[in-house]
Amino acid sequence: MYKRLGKQTVKLQNPPAILSYAAVAGKKEGEGPLKACFDYISDDSYFGEKTWEKAESHMIKQCFSVACDKGKIAPSALDYIFAGDLLNQCVSSAFAMKDSHVPYFGLYGACSTMAESLSLAAMTIDGGYANTVCALTGSHFCSAERQYRFPLEYGGQRPPTAQWTVTGAGAVILGSSGQGMKITHVTTGSINDAGINDANNMGSAMAPAAYDTLKAHFADTGRTPDYYDAIFTGDLGALGHDILQALFKADGVELGPRYMDCGVLMFDLNAQEVFCGGSGCGCCASVLGGHILRGMEKGVWRRILLAATGALMSPTSSQQGDSIPGICHAVAIEKEG
Amino acid sequence: MYKRLGKQTVKLQNPPAILSYAAVAGKKEGEGPLKACFDYISDDSYFGEKTWEKAESHMIKQCFSVACDKGKIAPSALDYIFAGDLLNQCVSSAFAMKDSHVPYFGLYGACSTMAESLSLAAMTIDGGYANTVCALTGSHFCSAERQYRFPLEYGGQRPPTAQWTVTGAGAVILGSSGQGMKITHVTTGSINDAGINDANNMGSAMAPAAYDTLKAHFADTGRTPDYYDAIFTGDLGALGHDILQALFKADGVELGPRYMDCGVLMFDLNAQEVFCGGSGCGCCASVLGGHILRGMEKGVWRRILLAATGALMSPTSSQQGDSIPGICHAVAIEKEG
Numbered sequence: 001m002y003k004r005l006g007k008q009t010v011k012l013q014n015p016p017a018i019l020s021y022a023a024v025a026g027k028k029e030g031e032g033p034l035k036a037c038f039d040y041i042s043d044d045s046y047f048g049e050k051t052w053e054k055a056e057s058h059m060i061k062q063c064f065s066v067a068c069d070k071g072k073i074a075p076s077a078l079d080y081i082f083a084g085d086l087l088n089q090c091v092s093s094a095f096a097m098k099d100s101h102v103p104y105f106g107l108y109g110a111c112s113t114m115a116e117s118l119s120l121a122a123m124t125i126d127g128g129y130a131n132t133v134c135a136l137t138g139s140h141f142c143s144a145e146r147q148y149r150f151p152l153e154y155g156g157q158r159p160p161t162a163q164w165t166v167t168g169a170g171a172v173i174l175g176s177s178g179q180g181m182k183i184t185h186v187t188t189g190s191i192n193d194a195g196i197n198d199a200n201n202m203g204s205a206m207a208p209a210a211y212d213t214l215k216a217h218f219a220d221t222g223r224t225p226d227y228y229d230a231i232f233t234g235d236l237g238a239l240g241h242d243i244l245q246a247l248f249k250a251d252g253v254e255l256g257p258r259y260m261d262c263g264v265l266m267f268d269l270n271a272q273e274v275f276c277g278g279s280g281c282g283c284c285a286s287v288l289g290g291h292i293l294r295g296m297e298k299g300v301w302r303r304i305l306l307a308a309t310g311a312l313m314s315p316t317s318s319q320q321g322d323s324i325p326g327i328c329h330a331v332a333i334e335k336e337g
Numbered sequence: 338m339y340k341r342l343g344k345q346t347v348k349l350q351n352p353p354a355i356l357s358y359a360a361v362a363g364k365k366e367g368e369g370p371l372k373a374c375f376d377y378i379s380d381d382s383y384f385g386e387k388t389w390e391k392a393e394s395h396m397i398k399q400c401f402s403v404a405c406d407k408g409k410i411a412p413s414a415l416d417y418i419f420a421g422d423l424l425n426q427c428v429s430s431a432f433a434m435k436d437s438h439v440p441y442f443g444l445y446g447a448c449s450t451m452a453e454s455l456s457l458a459a460m461t462i463d464g465g466y467a468n469t470v471c472a473l474t475g476s477h478f479c480s481a482e483r484q485y486r487f488p489l490e491y492g493g494q495r496p497p498t499a500q501w502t503v504t505g506a507g508a509v510i511l512g513s514s515g516q517g518m519k520i521t522h523v524t525t526g527s528i529n530d531a532g533i534n535d536a537n538n539m540g541s542a543m544a545p546a547a548y549d550t551l552k553a554h555f556a557d558t559g560r561t562p563d564y565y566d567a568i569f570t571g572d573l574g575a576l577g578h579d580i581l582q583a584l585f586k587a588d589g590v591e592l593g594p595r596y597m598d599c600g601v602l603m604f605d606l607n608a609q610e611v612f613c614g615g616s617g618c619g620c621c622a623s624v625l626g627g628h629i630l631r632g633m634e635k636g637v638w639r640r641i642l643l644a645a646t647g648a649l650m651s652p653t654s655s656q657q658g659d660s661i662p663g664i665c666h667a668v669a670i671e672k673e674g
């Protein structure tokens with residue numbers, strides 16, 4: 001059976017259920033508006049490790065363990081893990097999962113990784129290849145700062161368009177059987193290069209990709225934004241949020257208050273000095289694994305669309321004058337009954 | 338229908354056909370034993386670009402175009418692209434595909450990327466999500482050297498266990514209908530950490546992962562090595578090749594001459610000063626897209642198993658004293674009739 005709707009979307013025939021989920025966050029994230037929804041908040045930016053890269057890996061592993069524990073799912077029961085992160089060669093997720101003995105697909109989707117991993121996890125289950133699959137990612141402010149920008153000790157100044165890489169991780173375990181929240185549709189983005197080359201303005205670089213993918217999702221499914229109780233972008237931040245809203249407004253579509261951005265939700269933008277808000281793989285992942293899925297379980301929302309955005313650049317590509325292409329992957333999560 | 342055999346393998350119900358394939362290589366690779374099988378050999382290590390990173394991206398894009406052209410497939414007819422590479426944040430494949438307008442899944446599997454991308458490409462077709470999908474990767478000696486080891490100008494010395502990152506790219510386009518060579522089975526590896534921490538000895542780090550995945554493939558499918566006319570590992574090199582052979586020998590299994598390694602095949606190890614042979618995403622990719630699939634088409638082999646290996650490390654993880662975990666993904670390619 002051909003499950004594709006339109007150019008970019010697939011409709012899952014047997015929508016995989018969310019069996020378990022978890023979110024782990026750092027201290028600053030744990031002081032923000034979403035503090036009540038994380039499974040664990042670490043006061044120690046090193047998570048007990050000696051380096052920030054190892055801390056990031058530790059956090060991702062911890063998040064994976066919490067998700068397994070909450071769902072009473074032994075890691076050995078998993079058929080696949082889909083994971084990735086922002087570190088060079090995606091080492092934090094690889095080292096986090098190196099002793100899991102679970103078939104492992106490494107991904108690189110930059111900050112879109114949570115939706116990319118959920119997309120492929122859902123497709124492998126619905127395709128008949130697996131019963132139980134984990135989608136997993138995370139990021140760490142300190143490891144990202146020194147890799148992408150400056151050593152923290154340098155005390156680099158940030159422009160107002162900058163965002164703050166979230167120290168956080170999210171894990172979602174999907175199953176072929178189960179009740180409640182299910183992944184029903186997957187819309188996969190193509191790369192969109194809007195020509196932005198300011199590495200301190202990711203919202204502007206990624207908003208056009210979010211616009212493309214959301215527009216494709218609505219066209220492919222025949223749905224309108226008001227089908228969803230809430231639409232979340234991953235980490236466009238305050239500026240990208242407004243750009244996306246304006247792009248739809250120009251089409252005569254009002255996204256309205258149902259549209260939120262995980263990077264804006266994560267922090268108190270007035271008090272926490274994060275400028276345009278949160279970013280990083282862990283932003284969307286920990287907001288999903290904390291705030292969003294808990295909210296759905298409590299009945300706050302019944303149908304949501306998660307559209308995680310990523311900037312496909314490296315410090316080297318920026319230094320060589322390249323633009324910052326964006327990508328956005330979307331998954332629809334709907335609750336039965 | 339549940340398509341899984343054992344712990345790590347899936348059997349594709351409607352095995353996707355190889356509609357087209359291509360291989361592009363650098364000058365040194367084009368002087369080696371496989372020179373007759375590449376679609377294009379560049380005498381210019383810059384591929385007409387200003388930096389080696391842009392050269393790598395150019396080469397991957399060129400390989401993609403050749404594969405589309407050879408198969409008379411318009412890029413707009415593709416439902417997905419699965420691609421990745423070795424550069425930080427996988428920029429060479431992302432920039433290569435940024436104007437393709439095709440739904441894009443970015444992967445990071447280190448040198449296992451060709452088999453990882455083929456695995457997921459085949460599963461999305463057999464799962465009913467796509468009709469036509471491209472799997473794509475590549476690597477470049479000069480960009481890899483300066484990222485992983487030293488600037489070329491430094492003239493760093495290599496130990497005898499070292500390998501030579503292949504300048505090359507490979508692309509394979511799969512389709513839901515078509516005759517001839519088909520992907521029949523996919524065996525997905527878990528991460529295997531053998532505790533090796535010598536970044537100049539990747540063969541030793543990756544051979545245990547190859548052993549695990551091949552053993553799982555044989556156990557899951559009930560096949561023995563002699564089912565295949567040829568078994569290719571990705572880039573274990575001469576030392577890793579011998580280690581893998583010895584590991585199987587200890588189990589009483591003789592892989593024999595049907596077992597070859599793409600890194601050994603790529604160069605003349607006596608004359609080309611590459612020590613243990615080729616490595617990099619582009620090694621297995623260009624040997625597959627050149628030598629192997631051409632050989633199958635000519636009737637040299639009818640059934641082959643491609644087991645691409647990757648080392649999930651970064652310069653940072655090595656500098657922080659971490660070991661080098663390996664991974665290996667395998668795909669069975671069989672020709673009808």
